[in-house]
Amino acid sequence: MTERAHLAVVGAGPAGLAAALAAADRGVRVTLVDAAEQAGGQFYRQPARALGARRPEALHHQWRIWERLRDGVDRHITAGRITHLTDHHVWCVDRESAHDKPPSNRDQHSSQSFTVYALCGPAQEEGVAVRADAVLLAPGGYERVLPFPGWTLPGVVTAGGAQAMLKGGLVLPGRTVVVAGTGPLLLPVATGLAAAGARVAALVESADPRALLRRTHTLAAEPGKLAEGAWYAGQLLRRGVRTLARHIVVEAHGTDRLTAVTVAALGKDRRIRPGSARRIPCDTLAVGHGMLPHTDLAETLGCTLSGTDGTAVRVDDEQRTDVPGVWAAGETTGIGGAALALAEGHIAGRSIAARLYGTAPDPRSWAAAARTRTRLRAFFAALDAVYAPPAGWADRLTDDTVVCRCEEVTAGAVRTAAGSLGAGDLRTVKLLTRAGMGWCQGRMCAPAVAGLTGCPLTAGRRPFARPVPLGVLAGLPDD
Amino acid sequence: MNPLELTRARPGEAFTVTFDGRPVTALPGQTVAAALWAAGVPAWRTTRGTGRPRGVFCGIGVCFDCLVTVNDRTNQRACLVPVRPGDEIRTQEGTGRDDD
Numbered sequence: 001m002t003e004r005a006h007l008a009v010v011g012a013g014p015a016g017l018a019a020a021l022a023a024a025d026r027g028v029r030v031t032l033v034d035a036a037e038q039a040g041g042q043f044y045r046q047p048a049r050a051l052g053a054r055r056p057e058a059l060h061h062q063w064r065i066w067e068r069l070r071d072g073v074d075r076h077i078t079a080g081r082i083t084h085l086t087d088h089h090v091w092c093v094d095r096e097s098a099h100d101k102p103p104s105n106r107d108q109h110s111s112q113s114f115t116v117y118a119l120c121g122p123a124q125e126e127g128v129a130v131r132a133d134a135v136l137l138a139p140g141g142y143e144r145v146l147p148f149p150g151w152t153l154p155g156v157v158t159a160g161g162a163q164a165m166l167k168g169g170l171v172l173p174g175r176t177v178v179v180a181g182t183g184p185l186l187l188p189v190a191t192g193l194a195a196a197g198a199r200v201a202a203l204v205e206s207a208d209p210r211a212l213l214r215r216t217h218t219l220a221a222e223p224g225k226l227a228e229g230a231w232y233a234g235q236l237l238r239r240g241v242r243t244l245a246r247h248i249v250v251e252a253h254g255t256d257r258l259t260a261v262t263v264a265a266l267g268k269d270r271r272i273r274p275g276s277a278r279r280i281p282c283d284t285l286a287v288g289h290g291m292l293p294h295t296d297l298a299e300t301l302g303c304t305l306s307g308t309d310g311t312a313v314r315v316d317d318e319q320r321t322d323v324p325g326v327w328a329a330g331e332t333t334g335i336g337g338a339a340l341a342l343a344e345g346h347i348a349g350r351s352i353a354a355r356l357y358g359t360a361p362d363p364r365s366w367a368a369a370a371r372t373r374t375r376l377r378a379f380f381a382a383l384d385a386v387y388a389p390p391a392g393w394a395d396r397l398t399d400d401t402v403v404c405r406c407e408e409v410t411a412g413a414v415r416t417a418a419g420s421l422g423a424g425d426l427r428t429v430k431l432l433t434r435a436g437m438g439w440c441q442g443r444m445c446a447p448a449v450a451g452l453t454g455c456p457l458t459a460g461r462r463p464f465a466r467p468v469p470l471g472v473l474a475g476l477p478d479d
Numbered sequence: 480m481n482p483l484e485l486t487r488a489r490p491g492e493a494f495t496v497t498f499d500g501r502p503v504t505a506l507p508g509q510t511v512a513a514a515l516w517a518a519g520v521p522a523w524r525t526t527r528g529t530g531r532p533r534g535v536f537c538g539i540g541v542c543f544d545c546l547v548t549v550n551d552r553t554n555q556r557a558c559l560v561p562v563r564p565g566d567e568i569r570t571q572e573g574t575g576r577d578d579d
Contacts, residue, residue: 048508053486122560142541154522154534161538169513170482196482256532257521408528439543
């Protein structure tokens with residue numbers, strides 16, 4: 001009997017799970033490869049099992065959707081159709097070209113073969129390889145944080161990081177928290193921290209929510225999303241959290257840890273209103289300015305990137321990348337939240353199942369998901385325009401503000417590289433200053449360096465999606 | 480209210496680890512970073528260049544700001560590594576290999 005077609009899904013967040021479910025429902029054997037201890041990704045991140053949370057939903061929105069997703073995947077796991085590899089950190093996906101593929105009757109449905117390389121366990125020192133006929137990339141995204149004086153102080157964390165530590169470890173970063181930056185993520189972060197007992201001294205949003213009104217047509221098409229926003233706003237009111245719209249954090253204060261932030265109001269010209277600065281004592285600042293897609297695996301496979309900044313994986317209507325056998329869904333194809341990721345994953349899973357079995361997929365079978373996808377993409381494009389980083393943020397960086405956290409490169413050094421040294425792209429700035437050369441490989445500083453220098457933000461070309469021990473590389477077969 | 484009460488958590492038995500030699504109580508399932516946060520410790524690394532303190536930043540394994548030395552293993556991401564009973568956690572200075 002011919003072995004069934006095999007799909008490897010990288011990432012067990014909303015997109016990966018929806019795709020795994022849709023493909024497994026149609027008879028595809030699926031291996032779900034994920035870095036976390038439990039499925040769910042960042043959006044559905046749950047407390048570690050050993051913490052014994054009996055009411056994990058208290059920190060979540062839309063828990064019912066998660067339960068349906070989890071139950072479906074669990075059924076397939078029990079039936080042996082889905083294998084879930086937890087604690088597996090994927091560092092590369094490799095494509096075997098058709099001509100050097102050994103003759104085999106293993107797979108009559110597809111002409112591709114892939115190997116997903118992962119490091120497993122907490123130490124991430126042991127290598128594992130998963131072979132598959134098709135790959136779905138659903139690695140999600142990570143938070144963009146633009147620098148400001150004091151942002152490297154302990155006590156300053158990303159908004160999503162504070163939320164992840166709360167949801168996963170059931171810990172609060174401190175007692176008095178300011179949530180700041182821009183974007184819809186700030187609402188659930190502030191709400192969650194307040195519900196869990198932190199004093200949220202202020203929610204500081206640089207955007208002008210009134211700008212949303214100018215886009216009522218697009219926004220009104222998503223009443224559910226608007227209701228969600230209103231629910232969070234109500235929660236914040238009820239908990240006495242004051243929201244300072246059109247305000248920014250201009251500086252974080254402290255010597256060895258955060259003790260206060262200075263916030264200021266933005267005027268109509270989006271510049272700081274003179275005399276509006278005020279100090280808010282706090283031990284934690286949870287800050288974020290939107291998100292960026294993870295694209296390392298796609299980039300290494302040769303998938304074309306596009307999107308507003310050229311930093312998201314380009315997909316067609318079936319969620320196919322331009323590399324045969326590779327699909328992508330969720331934040332990696334452009335930031336749009338969990339509901340969009342679910343729709344994209346669902347479409348991808350159906351497309352994969354059809355393609356692996358050599359039949360043309362029928363887009364009518366996923367028409368509802370496609371409509372959701374269209375609506376949500378338009379919705380998030382409108383949100384993006386409203387929640388753009390505030391004008392002039394780069395000008396406010398003092399020359400001694402650290403921009404690249406790993407290599408401790410200052411804004412002054414970056415300005416010099418782009419100014420008198422004439423660097424015109426991120427790579428040249430990196431070579432001249434080491435900004436982006438450290439542990440995180442520019443994931444944290446690239447948007448800031450781009451903004452400071454006027455260089456276009458390009459996706460970093462990284463051969464490995466995470467650090468790999470030399471022993472693991474040396475142990476790979478020679479072929 | 481705290482997060483454990485909010486989610487009605489019944490964690491396994493708490494255990495002790497050390498941070499720079501002094502005892503810290505941790506819960507099973509927590510990461511090293513979560514245990515240190517819960518103990519009121521916000522920083523456990525000093526940078527290679529200017530020796531500035533750092534702790535958790537991204538919280539999801541992307542930024543590498545939370546590197547720490549656990550049981551003499553340097554450069555562990557505190558936000559990913561589960562804490563285990565008896566762990567000896569030390570502030571990591573620079574690359575953590577300055578003593579070599």
